[in-house]
Amino acid sequence: MTRRARQKTAAFEWRAIRAMALAVTPLVGIPSMALAQSDGSGRTWTLSPAASLRQTLTxxxxxxxxxxxxAITQATVSVRLLGTGSRVRGSLEYSLSSLLYARHSEENDLQNTLNGVGTAELVDNWAFVDLAGSISQQQISAFGPTATDPSLASGNRSETRTFSVSPYIQGELGSLARYEARLNYGVNRSSSFSAANSKSTGGRLSLRGGDTQRTLAWSMSASRDTVDYDSGTSTETDTLRGTLSYPLMSSLVLTGIGGTEWTDLQSPEKKSYEIAGLQLDWVPSERTKLSARYEKRFFGSSHAVSFTFRTPRTVWNFIDSRDVSTGGPNGRSGGITVYDLLFQQFASAEPDLLRRDLLVREVIAIYGLNPNSTAIPGFLTASPTLQRVQSLSLALMGIRSTVVFQATRTSSRQLQRATDTGDDFGASNSVHQRGFNANWSHRLTQQSSINTTLGWVRSTGEFSSQRTSVRSLSAGWTTRLSPRADLGVSARYSQSSGTTQFTERALIANFGYQF
Structure with a gap:
């Protein structure tokens, strides 16, 4: 990346971060240097700065x-803001990493990571705004080098930034129904693959009435969504949808779905298509949830199945969906992270969201887990795609050992056939990915633990030249030097075969400190 491009990227990121902060801070009223604050009314905010130093020999x-x-030296500073309150709630994590290469200084770089979501109540019980943002390192091509470590100077990696804002109002129309009117604006930017840049705008008006716990419930919604890609592609979809729900029993609700959508996702001009479907929701307890939806859509059949089950020491998740994807990394959205799994696992043990977050991060630090780990990295696209995602995740928490398993399979194809997008669909109409991560961690003492991770990802296209398979194995030891300091050492081996071939071995040492 050139100096000018890097400056433009940094300016864009900080404008977005500042906008999110300015939207939240006046309502929260927290001192910028406060580590924790509660105003006595249930509002609690915590600010946690941290720093780490990582040395990789590869x-x-x-x-x-x-x-x-x-030899790669990575110095990282980070800050985490968490809060719940009567008017504002959300979380924000940001880190800045400096990468220094001992023998190849031309690769020296800065990497940003951001994950933030929040909701602010602007007018009591009426006007709200949702904010979300993320910055991460994403794989450009499914068939290019798949680096298991973002500090490696792979040319198949791009820093991707996604930000969205959604103001809305909601209220009641007497005793007849509840209404919600919402606007959406989102932007995706990629530092090294501008064809994936896009902007989305839209709006939605919905009405809901009835009570599925007692009798029939109904809903009606009208929406418009527009996506503009920098590569020249522009799509627009209008949807009118209605539902009617009936409780077959206290824990089982059946919903009928009908409507019409007008879209140009599969043709140069807008065409109308019928929507028809059914949905079944089963919630026998707070630990077991099943939702299954099937719809007839303009591209054929669409479905979404999700199942969650947890016990005091296990959590199981299954997702199976087929739908349109209009931006971001294809495939990755289907799998949940290690942090998500453990956050669900401790739902009964710690209902408070802030304390549960601290508990999950404590477990992650003790066992040396990667909180952002997913089964497959996904890849960037420059046009709308039809995506099938199947994902299975589970976590088993023993007295001293923890097992986390993630498996994902995706199948994607371009909706509007084009050869000038610059992404993987320029040469192949479909891309298939499948992979898994299996992690075993064992606590040796109260302060130290060992862990090992086995991973595998395979990507295939329409032609024999589009085949890439990556296997990786890592093992490490982590210890807590003090309540605020951690030290870890690990070794890694990766091997890629097919279209892209390489092997990589590395030794890593990491020191982290929580202020």
């Missing part, structure tokens, strides 16, 4: 067939 710093060695 024999293949670019994850390429040439295999040149290097």
């Amino acid at each position: 024999d293949n710093y670019q994850a390429s067939s040439d295999g040149e060695s290097d």
Whole structure:
């Protein structure tokens, strides 16, 4: 990335972060240097700064067939803001990493990571605004080098930024129904793959009435969604949908779905298509939830199945969906992270969201887990796609051992056939990915633990030249030096075959401190 491009990227990121902060801070009223504050009315905010130093010795710093060695020093500063309150609630995590390459200084870089969501109540019980933002390192092509470590200088990686804002109003129309009117604006930006840049706008008006706990419930909604890609593609979809729900029993609700949508996602001009479907929701307890929806849509059949089951020491998640994806990394959205799994696991043990977050992060630090781990990395697209995602995740918490397993399979194809998008669909109409991560961690003492992770990802296209398979194995030891300091060492081995071939071995040492 050129200096000018990097400056433009940094300016964009900080404008977005500042906008989110300015929208929240006046309503929260928290001192900028406060580590924790409660106003006595249930509002609690915590601010947690941290820093870490990571040293990597690798024999293949670019994850390429040439295999040149290097020593990579990564210094990271981060801040985490969490809060719940009567008017504002949300979380914000931001980190800035400086990467220094001992033998290849031209690769020195800065990497940003951001995950933030929040809701602010602007007018009591009427006007609200939702904010969300993320910055992450994403894989550009499913068939290019798949680096298991973002510090490796892979040319198949791009810093991707996604921000959205959604103001809305909601209220009641007497005793007849509840209404909600919402506007949406979102932007996706990629530092090294501008074809994936897009902007989305839209709005939605919905009405709901009845009570599924006692009798029939109904809903009606009208929406418009527009997506503009920098590559020139522009799509627009209008949807009118109605539902009618009936409780077959206290824990089982059946819903009928009908409507019409007008879209140009599969043709140059807008065409109308009927929507018809059914949905079944089963919630026998707070620990077991099943939702299954089937619809007839303009692209054929659409479905979404999700199942969650947890016990005091296990949590199971299954997702199976087929729907349109209009932006972001294809495939990755289907799987949940290790943090998500453990956050669900401790729902009964700690109902308070802030304390549960601290508990989950404590477990992650003790066992040396990667909170953002997913089964497959996904890839960037420059046009709308039809995506099928199947994902199975589970976590088993023992007295001293923890097992986390994630498996995902995706199948994606371009909705509007085009050859000039610059992404993987320029040469292949469909891309298939499947992979898994299996992690075993064992606590040796109150302060230290060992862990090992086995991963595998395979990507295939329509042609024999589009085949890439990556296997990785890592093992490490983590110890808590003090309540605020952690030290870890690990070793990693990765091997890629097919379209992209390389092997990589690395030794890593990491020191982290929580202020």
